[in-house]
Amino acid sequence: MKTLGVIGGLGPMATAYFMQLVIEMTEASTDQEHIPMIIYNCPQIPDRTGFLLGNTKENPGPQIIECGKTLAEAGAELLAIPCITAHALFPEIEKELEAPVLHIIRETAEYLKKEGVRKVGLEATDGTVQTGVFQKELERQGIEVVLPSKEKQEMVMHIIYNNVKAGRRVDMERFEQIEDELHKKGAEVIILGCTELSMVSRDEKIGHGYLDAMEVLARAAVLQCGKLKSKYNRLLT
Numbered sequence: 001m002k003t004l005g006v007i008g009g010l011g012p013m014a015t016a017y018f019m020q021l022v023i024e025m026t027e028a029s030t031d032q033e034h035i036p037m038i039i040y041n042c043p044q045i046p047d048r049t050g051f052l053l054g055n056t057k058e059n060p061g062p063q064i065i066e067c068g069k070t071l072a073e074a075g076a077e078l079l080a081i082p083c084i085t086a087h088a089l090f091p092e093i094e095k096e097l098e099a100p101v102l103h104i105i106r107e108t109a110e111y112l113k114k115e116g117v118r119k120v121g122l123e124a125t126d127g128t129v130q131t132g133v134f135q136k137e138l139e140r141q142g143i144e145v146v147l148p149s150k151e152k153q154e155m156v157m158h159i160i161y162n163n164v165k166a167g168r169r170v171d172m173e174r175f176e177q178i179e180d181e182l183h184k185k186g187a188e189v190i191i192l193g194c195t196e197l198s199m200v201s202r203d204e205k206i207g208h209g210y211l212d213a214m215e216v217l218a219r220a221a222v223l224q225c226g227k228l229k230s231k232y233n234r235l236l237t
Helices: 012-025 048-052 061-073 085-096 104-114 126-131 133-140 150-164 172-184 198-203 213-225
Strands: 004-008 037-041 078-080 119-123 144-146 189-192 210-212
Touching (some): 012 198, 048 085, 061 078, 078 213, 104 133, 126 133, 189 198, 189 213
Parallel strands (some): 119 144
């Protein structure tokens, strides 16, 4: 087994849930058969969306890189970043790290391609949406992307920042309005493209037709570091 290093704190709850997913997805009958993980929780890393939109000059990249180097020095052989917006800085991050880094967006796009999905709706931060980092990977796989309207994108950001990051219950009325709009635009699958939105999948009954990108990342980590439970061969239902 390889040792998995997790650059965490982006945000803290998403990091804790990522670790839980890795454990749940691993085929293990004893403690010793689970994947060794080193978690570096760094919640003081500057806000990724704020930087990407030019609202702050604090570049989170150098601190993310420093976390990755610390994990590698501690023995991590593969790194994961359970924060999607941070992947807009992926080329800068990957270049400075010797340990390989899983790319959550690329893994998600490739998974959807294998499943034969042709059109998706994307729920993500303004930083992810405006940099186009998710759209480019999906379109590279021949997958069409539909986005929420300005009004509904504001609802997505409200759920991420005012609900999940603030430790409050998700406003499901807003969530369902976003879902309804994306389905009307023809989305076959809706991507939960922010690791904070994974908390919605975990805590609420959202039904079928969603793909949680963090589940894709956890699955990829298990496939590379340990043994995957057969029930997780498919994530779409």
